Amino acid sequence: MKKAAVLFPGIGYSVDRPLLYYSGKMAIKQGYELIKVPYSGFPKKQAGNHDMMMKAFRIGRDQAEEMLREAHLEEYDELIFFSKSVGTAVGASYADDHGLKERVSHVLYTPLVETYDVFSGRGIAFHGTSDPWAENAPLEAASRRAHVPLYCFGGCNHSLETGDFRKDIENLTSVLETVWSYLFSGR
Numbered sequence: 001m002k003k004a005a006v007l008f009p010g011i012g013y014s015v016d017r018p019l020l021y022y023s024g025k026m027a028i029k030q031g032y033e034l035i036k037v038p039y040s041g042f043p044k045k046q047a048g049n050h051d052m053m054m055k056a057f058r059i060g061r062d063q064a065e066e067m068l069r070e071a072h073l074e075e076y077d078e079l080i081f082f083s084k085s086v087g088t089a090v091g092a093s094y095a096d097d098h099g100l101k102e103r104v105s106h107v108l109y110t111p112l113v114e115t116y117d118v119f120s121g122r123g124i125a126f127h128g129t130s131d132p133w134a135e136n137a138p139l140e141a142a143s144r145r146a147h148v149p150l151y152c153f154g155g156c157n158h159s160l161e162t163g164d165f166r167k168d169i170e171n172l173t174s175v176l177e178t179v180w181s182y183l184f185s186g187r
Contacts (some may be wrong), residue, residue, distance in 0.1 A: 003078040004071070005032040008064065008094075010085030010110070011042045011056055013159060018172055019109045023082040023179060030184055032080065035071050037087075039063035053086065053114060060090040073100060080183060081123075084109040085133065085158065092119040107179055108148065110134065110158050116142035124149050124182050126175055128156025151178055 005027030007015045015021065015036045024034045040063075042056045073079060081104050083091040088111040095104045096118065106123025108115065112134055125148050129136055136152070143150035153160055153171050160175060161168045 001077045002075060003030075003032045003080075004035055004073065004076045005080040005082060006035045006037060006068070006071075006073070006091065008037050008060075008081060008083035008087030008091040009039070010087050010158075013084045013087075014038065017084075017159070019160065019175065020082055020084060022172070022176055023107065026176065026180060026184075027080055027082070032078075035068070035073075037064050037067050037090075039067065039090075042086075050114075053112065056086050057089050057093075057114070060086055061093055064090050064094055068094065074098060076103065079104045080107065081105070082107045082109070083111075085112060088112065088115040088125075089118050092121065096120055105183060106148075107183070109175075110160060111139070111143075113138045113142050116146050116148075119146055119148070122148075124151065124178070126151045126153065126160060126178075128152075128158060128160050129154050130156060131158045133158045151175070 007020045007024055009015050028034055039060045043052050081091040088108040095101045101121040106121055108123055108125035111125050125143055127139055127150055129152055155162050
């Protein structure tokens, strides 16, 4: 069986930051090939600006299309899309446009409300209640409508961090244990 995990970063959150880095390590440990999509070149000042966020989405989506062309994801039996922020919309859109949604399990780290405009599939999501990029109530409602369990972390920002390194490590562990259970328990 051919399996791959794809990392879709956010605007300022690269594939080498903790959530994506350790998710990739987790997938490798389970026999998945790791594919990184390190897009770049986003406009400045996207937070709170729908037009700029849509522009960032289009930039990421176009670059993902180019970078994944040679990956031939349609040849994989099982896929995990680990995505962060605007990457959640990029990955969801890519899966849908390429007929992959039946094979993809999505892990949405700090999705934007706009993610759910292009999301159809299965997955889980994580959100910080002090995230300036996504208001709590609209995100919770969008996740419910999409039937995506949303795990909320009190006092956390858009990187699921609080500023207290001990609490941040504790939260990271909780997030990754939840992802592990969702993807791999029972295997």
